[in-house]
Amino acid sequence: MTDLGIEVGVPLLELRDLGCERDERLLFSGLDLRLFPGDVVQIGGPNGAGKTTLLRALAGISTDYLGKILYAGQELPAAAWEFAGDSLYLGHLPGIKKALTPAENLEWYKAQSGAAVSIDAALRAVGLYGYEDTPCYQLSAGQLRRVALARLHLSLARIWILDEPFTAIDKLGVSQLEALIAKQSANGGVVILTSHQDLTLPQLRIVNLNDYQPGARSNQTKNGFESLTDGDAYHG
Amino acid sequence: MVDKMPAATLFGGFAASFRRDLLIAARHKAELTNPLVFFLIAVTLIPLGVSPEKSVLALLAPGIVWVMALLATLLSLDGLFRSDYDDGSLEQMLISPQSLYFTVMAKVLVHWLVSGLPVTLLAPLLGLMLSLPVDGYFPLLASLALGTASMSLIGAVGAALTVSLRKGGLLLSLIVMPLYIPVLIFGASAVQTAVQGGAIGMQLAVLGAFLALAIVLAPIAAVGALRISTNG
Numbered sequence: 001m002t003d004l005g006i007e008v009g010v011p012l013l014e015l016r017d018l019g020c021e022r023d024e025r026l027l028f029s030g031l032d033l034r035l036f037p038g039d040v041v042q043i044g045g046p047n048g049a050g051k052t053t054l055l056r057a058l059a060g061i062s063t064d065y066l067g068k069i070l071y072a073g074q075e076l077p078a079a080a081w082e083f084a085g086d087s088l089y090l091g092h093l094p095g096i097k098k099a100l101t102p103a104e105n106l107e108w109y110k111a112q113s114g115a116a117v118s119i120d121a122a123l124r125a126v127g128l129y130g131y132e133d134t135p136c137y138q139l140s141a142g143q144l145r146r147v148a149l150a151r152l153h154l155s156l157a158r159i160w161i162l163d164e165p166f167t168a169i170d171k172l173g174v175s176q177l178e179a180l181i182a183k184q185s186a187n188g189g190v191v192i193l194t195s196h197q198d199l200t201l202p203q204l205r206i207v208n209l210n211d212y213q214p215g216a217r218s219n220q221t222k223n224g225f226e227s228l229t230d231g232d233a234y235h236g
Numbered sequence: 237m238v239d240k241m242p243a244a245t246l247f248g249g250f251a252a253s254f255r256r257d258l259l260i261a262a263r264h265k266a267e268l269t270n271p272l273v274f275f276l277i278a279v280t281l282i283p284l285g286v287s288p289e290k291s292v293l294a295l296l297a298p299g300i301v302w303v304m305a306l307l308a309t310l311l312s313l314d315g316l317f318r319s320d321y322d323d324g325s326l327e328q329m330l331i332s333p334q335s336l337y338f339t340v341m342a343k344v345l346v347h348w349l350v351s352g353l354p355v356t357l358l359a360p361l362l363g364l365m366l367s368l369p370v371d372g373y374f375p376l377l378a379s380l381a382l383g384t385a386s387m388s389l390i391g392a393v394g395a396a397l398t399v400s401l402r403k404g405g406l407l408l409s410l411i412v413m414p415l416y417i418p419v420l421i422f423g424a425s426a427v428q429t430a431v432q433g434g435a436i437g438m439q440l441a442v443l444g445a446f447l448a449l450a451i452v453l454a455p456i457a458a459v460g461a462l463r464i465s466t467n468g
Contacts, residue, residue, distance in 0.1 A: 060331045062467050085333035093324025097256070099263040104256070111252035112332045135263075 010073045011036050012190050013058075013159060018067035019212075020053045027053055028212035029066065037158070037188035040181060040201055044194075045209030051194040052092065054209070055163045058192060059089035071159075087159040088113075092167075094148035098137040102128055102147045105136065106154060115154045122153035127173070142168040149173075152180055160184060162193040249334030253342035260319075261350045267315070271308040271351045272358060278304045279362040290367045297366035298376070298427035304362075305355050305380055306416055309387045312351040313412065314405050316343065316395040317462065326399070330466060340455045340462070344392045352384030368431070375430035375440075382443040383423040389447075389454035390415045396461035419446055 011034040019029030027050030035041065043051045057065040060080055069076040071083040096105050106119045123132050126146040136144060145168045152160065160181075166174050178201060181191050185203055261268055282300050283293060320326040329339050359380050360373050368376070394412035398404030426439035 056327075059327075061327050063463075064467055081333065084331055087331070089327070089331055091324050091327055093322075093327070095324035095328040097260060097319075097323060097325065099260050100256070104259060108252050108256045109328075111248055112334055 011070075012039075012072055013192075014068075014070040014073075015058075016068040016070065018054075018057070018065060018069065020050050020057055020065045022050070022053055026214045028209045029214060031067070031207075031209075031212045033207060035190045035192070037190065038185050038203065039205065040185050040191045040193075040203050041205045041207055042193055042195060042199060043209060044206050049209040049213070051209060052163055055089070055161050055192065055194060056091070059087065059091075059161045060084065061089070061091075083159075086157050087161060088151065088155045088157040089161045089163075090148055090151070090165055091163045094144055096136055096144055096147050099135065101133050101135055102139075102150070103132040105147060106150055109151050110154050113151075113155045113157070115156050117154055119150075119154070122150040123147075125153045126150045126176075142170060142173070145169055146173065149177065152184075158189045160189060160191045160193075162191065164194055164196075166195050166197050247338075249332070250338040250342050253339045254346060257343055257346040258349070261346055268350050271312040272354050274311055275304050275308040275355050275358065276362070278307070280365065282366065293366045294369055294431070297363055297368040298372060298431065299424050300366060301359050301362055301368075301376060302380070302383075302420055302424040302427070305359065305384060306387065306420055308355050309351060309384055309391060310409060310412065310416075312347070313388075313391040313395050314398075314408060316347055316392055317399040318395075321399045321465075326462065326466060330463065336459045336462070337455050340392060340396075340458045344388050344455070344458075347392070348385050348388040352388050353381075356380040356384055368427075371433065372427050372431045375426045375436050378440055379423040379426040379436075379443055382440065382447050383419045386419050386443070386446045386450045387416055389450035390419075392458040393454055393461055396458040396465060398465075399462070400465040419443065422446075 013033075013035040015031055015033040017029075018031040018033075020027050027048075031054075033041070043054060045051055053062070056062045058069060060076065060083060063077055071079050071086070074082070076083060096102075102123055103119050106122060110119060120129075120132065123129060126149050128143060128146055128150065131139065131143065136147065139147070145165075149165065149169075165177060169177070174197070178199060181193070182201055182203075184191055185201075279300060282296070286292065286296065317326060320329065329336060332339070356377060359376050363373060363376055391408075391412050394408045394415075397411060398408045401407065422439045422442045426436045426443070429439065430436050
């Protein structure tokens with residue numbers, strides 16, 4: 001995992017002047033971001049700021065964006081195949097079939113990733129040991145989320161894109177997930193996540209989408225918003 | 237540097253999706269029998285509504301069985317991608333490092349196995365109820381086997397286009413119905429011709445050609461439609 005095979009200086013993921021609109025309304029624009037192995041970025045902003053839209057564009061589900069996304073120096077829709085093998089996206093919807101058991105659900109995802117970890121081990125890691133043969137419709141919302149999170153253990157992807165991963169899981173689960181994100185970062189991965197929770201990861205960078213709203217840069221000095229959450233220089 | 241290609245093969249992805257969908261279908265037994273029950277009820281009602289006269293029924297049988305098989309397929313189409321869309325699996329399919337073509341193919345194959353195939357196998361029995369002459373049985377089976385497979389494939393395109401609409405059922409029928417008409421014409425004509433003692437090589441060949449075309453093109457169109465449906 002430490003042999004990244006990437007020449008120094010080329011970011012694993014790079015956003016250039018990225019903007020997204022939804023229903024003819026510009027959500028944000030001019031987002032520049034360079035992510036190197038080890039980076040953890042939390043996308044902030046109020047509801048409706050475009051966090052999920054941004055993550056869906058990054059994951060490759062939506063190609064409806066302005067600007068460029070580059071994966072290891074290659075522009076994205078063209079390099080989508082390589083990117084798909086190296087990225088993992090967990091959305092609002094867990095992507096878990098309720099008619100199937102957790103083990104059966106993960107079987108499908110494991111067939112895609114080709115990881116060597118056993119499904120039992122992954123379920124144990126997320127605290128679902130003993131539930132592997134329980135149909136998912138009998139699980140609680142938090143447990144269902146944990147089934148989805150078990151995919152993180154089954155994946156070899158370097159880029160994790162997590163939309164509200166802390167939803168519905170308990171305190172212990174939150175700290176376990178934070179440790180997992182820290183481990184991914186230490187292994188040279190990149191994690192992009194949205195959350196309304198304050199995270200305690202030391203390497204965390206915060207990008208507030210408020211700063212990229214139409215007109216935000218012109219009156220940044222007036223509203224003073226940027227001083228609340230956005231302190232560092234990662235605008236490019 | 238992008239040497240880490242996905243370890244799983246194309247066929248591995250197809251097999252995994254096929255197994256998963258078959259398992260889901262087996263867990264939803266009630267939904268499974270819906271098209272079949274519809275087919276059975278509709279065909280049973282015809283002699284009561286039209287006429288129990290043998291000669292009249294024998295004349296109508298090929299068309300009736302074919303139209304009802306078509307409607308039964310149509311009835312089951314709406315759910316093809318719906319649950320995947322609702323629970324987020326569809327997003328995951330779109331960005332998975334596996335060819336979406338084969339995933340769609342696996343889903344359509346399962347759809348045919350649980351809707352088209354049972355309808356085909358049940359058809360001779362219903363032919364008996366409608367006093368279909370003996371010469372018509374084999375053509376009915378053959379034409380329905382080819383035709384329902386084509387209809388599942390063509391229907392997948394419509395289902396993919398309408399998956400993001402909350403009430404897409406009517407639109408789905410409107411999109412798919414015109415494309416089903418050639419299949420219906422040649423399918424019913426095969427049975428009709430066989431009953432009258434003619435050769436049915438031409439009709440079956442055309443149905444086979446439809447199927448071959450649909451296997452190649454329909455999943456591509458469905459993949460494109462799925463991307464449009466989720467892009468937003």
